[in-house]
Amino acid sequence: MSTFTAFNVPVTLPQGLSQELVLKFHPFQSWITTLQNSLALQTENKSHPFHEDPYVLRSVTVQAYDLFGKRIGFLKLTSDVSNGAGESLPGAIFLRGPSVAMLVMLIPDDAPDEMDERHVLLTVQPRIAAGSLEFVELPAGMVDEAGNFAGTAAKEIWEELGLEIPSKELIALSDLAAGISSGGPESEEAVLHDGNLPRGVFPSPGACDEYIPIYAHERRVPRAQLGEWTGRLTGLRDEGERITLKLVRLQDVWKECARDGKTLAALALWEGLRREGRLPKKEKV
Structure with a gap:
């Protein structure tokens, strides 16, 4: 020693x-x-x-x-x-350092009601630490030493979901939430209470430093394409990833992922920001 x-x-x-x-x-x-x-x-x-x-x-x-x-x-x-x-x-x-999680939502391009037909892409994969070979969760990944959170999120979406999304098109839910809590992350009240903690969800703060900034993305796709997502095999095989994709209606995600803390946190952040009108306005096509 x-x-x-x-x-x-x-x-x-x-x-x-x-x-x-x-x-x-x-x-x-x-x-x-x-x-x-x-x-x-x-x-x-x-x-x-x-x-x-x-x-x-x-x-x-x-x-x-x-x-x-x-x-x-x-x-x-x-x-x-x-x-x-x-x-x-x-x-x-x-x-172990930070990770990122991505709430990716797909909407049929002919859907009259976006909320009713909004679907979320989930991953099903082995999580040995949880003792499971079929753990259902949001796509997620560890952040490299450079600390590029949005870039890591975009990279993981490509590797795990097969979707190419520029990092600038991702919505940083954790940043938006931090900006409206305790008067904002840089306010005197916020600094006195949390010492400028990183913006993200801490799954196990009693024993682990990991925090997870959460991002969101939504896009309209042809209705016929929706069925192609469920069951698709993805992941980096040379890194031991064995991922199956699952497409779930937004209103059912909490039941499918009741064991996954980051999924429940993402749903709460997205719904809270949507309810308060804090999500970025979508450009009309």
């Missing part, structure tokens, strides 16, 4: 893991920076519940890691976050 100092905190590493690799792992940088920003709010905000005896990040211990080639893919670590009274906060964390 070895120890070095990063972000003014001692970081202990297991044998075989170098300081250089850890510092190049963007999820580690992002997590520790965001946490320290949140900890700083304790002293800056007199109404903060921990203002009188603020918590401090005192150390980080990396317990395990997985490599993707020559770079870190996942980190498992523990952090010592405690106050002057010696009270500690739970600090076992799995770092």
Whole structure:
């Protein structure tokens, strides 16, 4: 084991893991920076519940890691976050970085009522962590180190759905929602409450850093084409992807994906933004 100092905190590493690799792992940088920003709010905000005896990040211990080639893919670590009274906060964390999810809706071009005949493209694939070989969910994918969320979403839509959609045509639901909550993401109220957390859905904030910005796209297609989507096999076989597509009416998606948190979050964001008239107006063709 070895120890070095990063972000003014001692970081202990297991044998075989170098300081250089850890510092190049963007999820580690992002997590520790965001946490320290949140900890700083304790002293800056007199109404903060921990203002009188603020918590401090005192150390980080990396317990395990997985490599993707020559770079870190996942980190498992523990952090010592405690106050002057010696009270500690739970600090076992799995770092994997952000993902993106895409709510892609298809509407028959002759549909008189868009809401009644709106369909959503879902993927059915093995998810070994969930113990399932047929997990139904929205298309999703991990974000690369460059952090290009919209670009990653467009790439995943092409790989998993076979649809070529320019990233500029995607609607960033998470960004739109952040812009209207707590007075906006840059407002004083928002900063005091969340320390400018990333804009996305956190599926398991008690143990994992992953957050998922959610995008949406809709398009009209010939009615005869709708039936071609269900059952189509997609995915990158050389990366172990075995994906089957499923087309489901919008009103039934919550039932089909009741186990998938990102799907339920996408539906809630889209419906909330639609109800408040916050979705971008579609150009008339």
